[in-house]
Amino acid sequence: MISSRFGAGCFTGFSLLLPVVAAALRPGGVIVIAALAERTDGTAASIFPSFTPAALAQEDSSTATVPRWVISRGWWERLLARDFDIQHVQRLATRAHPQRRWPVGLSPGRKRSDATSTTASG
Numbered sequence: 300m301i302s303s304r305f306g307a308g309c310f311t312g313f314s315l316l317l318p319v320v321a322a323a324l325r326p327g328g329v330i331v332i333a334a335l336a337e338r339t340d341g342t343a344a345s346i347f348p349s350f351t352p353a354a355l356a357q358e359d360s361s362t363a364t365v366p367r368w369v370i371s372r373g374w375w376e377r378l379l380a381r382d383f384d385i386q387h388v389q390r391l392a393t394r395a396h397p398q399r400r401w402p403v404g405l406s407p408g409r410k411r412s413d414a415t416s417t418t419a420s421g
Contacts, residue, residue, distance in 0.1 A: 306334075308332035308333060308334035309334045309335055309367050309368055310353075310366070310367060310368070312350070312366070312368065317378060317382065321381075321410060324410045326410055326411065326414070328409070328410045329409055330379070330408050330410070331408075332406040332407075334368065334406070335369045336369075336372070338351060344374075345371060346374070347374075348368075348370055348374055350368045351369060352364045352365070353365055376406075379408045382410060382411060383408030383409060383410055383411065383414070385406070385408045386407045386409060387407065388406045
């Protein structure tokens, strides 16, 4: 299993992230991506694979603007389907979970034995 606690699913372009993960996992290995299911201003996730700028606080109290990928559930399903059998894609935060500041989509998948992807466009 590969996990990132620092937002690889949000801050790394999936054309870089997914081929590396697919290459690193053995068949049957599991990927779980937790990424924002909507933008922090409440607007919907993009139906196209594009990023929006995000200002992130730095250790020296400055901010740095970085690309943040907030893409729709359908895009995550299509991207993962290249190399992974998708177990389920779900939205974790709902009104029933008000302690979560922004809704998060959880996208787990198991690497197929026939997965040979070396690139993922987008």
